[in-house]
Amino acid sequence: xxxxxxxxxxxxxxxxxxxxxxxxxxxxxxxxxxxxxxxxxxxxxxxxxxxxxxxxxxxxxxxxxxxxxxxxxxxxxxxxxxxxxxx
Numbered sequence: 001x002x003x004x005x006x007x008x009x010x011x012x013x014x015x016x017x018x019x020x021x022x023x024x025x026x027x028x029x030x031x032x033x034x035x036x037x038x039x040x041x042x043x044x045x046x047x048x049x050x051x052x053x054x055x056x057x058x059x060x061x062x063x064x065x066x067x068x069x070x071x072x073x074x075x076x077x078x079x080x081x082x083x084x085x086x087x
Contacts, residue, residue: 004031009047010044017062020041042078042082
């Protein structure tokens with residue numbers, strides 16, 4: 001993955017949302033590839049699923065509201081085939 005400077009371990013939901021928005025925008029503007037986007041989103045989903053998801057099938061309402069429907073659709077497509085890990 002290119003060193004674009006994404007925070008791998010966001011401490012709050014707000015920081016995660018900001019990084020998620022930035023990663024999606026970088027993908028849309030072709031600064032990163034689909035594989036790079038998938039790597040970072042799957043890493044966040046693995047490590048910070050409690051901030052990203054509400055339960056196992058829905059996104060956190062704050063994430064839904066702040067990320068926006070188009071970016072959330074992109075994230076949903078990237079997470080196709082992803083299995084949430086219960087720890």
